[in-house]
Amino acid sequence: xxxxxxxxDLFETLDASGFAFTRRAWVDAAPARVYDLVSxxxxxxxxxxxxxxxxxxxxxxxxxxxxxxxxxxxxxxxxTTRSQIVRADPGEAFTFxxxxxxxxxxxxxxxFHPQGRGTVVEQSWRLLRLDPVLGTTRGDLDALRxxxxxxxxxxxxxxxxxxxxxxxxxxx
Numbered sequence: 001x002x003x004x005x006x007x008x009d010l011f012e013t014l015d016a017s018g019f020a021f022t023r024r025a026w027v028d029a030a031p032a033r034v035y036d037l038v039s040x041x042x043x044x045x046x047x048x049x050x051x052x053x054x055x056x057x058x059x060x061x062x063x064x065x066x067x068x069x070x071x072x073x074x075x076x077x078x079x080t081t082r083s084q085i086v087r088a089d090p091g092e093a094f095t096f097x098x099x100x101x102x103x104x105x106x107x108x109x110x111x112f113h114p115q116g117r118g119t120v121v122e123q124s125w126r127l128l129r130l131d132p133v134l135g136t137t138r139g140d141l142d143a144l145r146x147x148x149x150x151x152x153x154x155x156x157x158x159x160x161x162x163x164x165x166x167x168x169x170x171x172x
Contacts, residue, residue, distance in 0.1 A: 014130060014138055014141065016127040016128060016129050016130050017126075017127075019126070019127035019141050019142075019144070019145045020124065020125060020126040020127065020145070021124065021125055021145060021148070021149045021152070022122055022123070022124040022125075023122070023123055023124075023149060023152045023153050023156055024120055024121065024122045024123075024156070025120070025121050025156035025157060025159070025160050026115060026118055026119070026120050026121075026160070027118055027119050027121055027159060027160045027163050027164075028117065028118045028160070028163055028164050029118060029119060029163050030091075030114070030118075030119060031091040031092070031112035031113065031114050031119045032090060032091035034112050034119045034121055034159075034163070035090050035091050035092070035094060035110075035112055036090075037159070037163075038094050038110050038121075038159075039062035039088060039090075039094045040062065041054045041055070041056060041062070041068050041070070041096075042054055042055055042056070044070070044155075046158070046162060047154075047155045047156075047158035047159045047162060048151065048154075048155045048158075049151055049154050049155070050072050050073055050074055050151050051070050051071070051072055052070070052071045052072075052073070053069075053070065053071040054068060054069070054070035054071075055068060055069060055070075056068045057069070062085065062088050062094065063085060063088050064085055064086060064087065064088050065084065065085065066084070066085045066088075067082060067083065067084050067085075067100070068082075068083055068085075068096075069081065069082055069083075070083065074147070081098050081099075082098075082099065082100065083096045083097060083098045083099070083100070083104075083108075084096060084097055084099075084100040084101050084104070086101050086107075087109070091112060092111065092112060093109065093110065093111045093112070094109070094110045095107060095108065095109040095110070096108055097128065103129075104128050104129075105127070105128055105129055105131050105134070106125065106126065106127055106128060107124075107125070107126045107128055108123070108124070108125055109122075109123070109124040109126075110122065110123050110124075111124075121156060121159065121160075123152045123155065123156055125145070125148050125149070125152065127141070127145070
């Protein structure tokens with residue numbers, strides 16, 4: 001019997017912790033300003049190729065425990081997610097869990113590190129538990145991770161361009 005894992009390994013044999021990545025980009029703004037932009041979840045549609053109509057629950061905002069909803073799209077499908085903020089440290093980090101802190105399926109994290117006159121923004125994605133809706137084989141989950149990594153690269157590039165554009169936010 002082989003102990004190696006392959007593209008067609010079944011769901012039951014997989015470990016969610018192996019599905020994660022981090023991407024980085026430098027943006028021309030201070031960490032506090034980039035945090036303000038990212039933690040305003042309603043703005044994510046400006047940069048993300050997949051997320052639209054993201055809104056905090058009524059009376060909620062970028063603080064630990066707050067919930068928000070967002071519409072997502074991929075391959076002609078559309079769905080709504082519910083997410084809960086699990087870390088909100090202005091100028092340092094912003095993290096939320098799709099599905100909530102107690103039973104979430106994916107953790108999205110943003111960290112902000114000053115560098116020169118700007119900020120290195122790190123965006124991370126980590127699968128917290130397996131869910132058949134995300135895929136049922138290693139190949140499915142590898143493809144999802146790779147797709148999300150490409151999406152994050154697009155998001156970070158779009159964020160950096162938006163900040164740098166003359167019509168972007170006033171960041172200095």
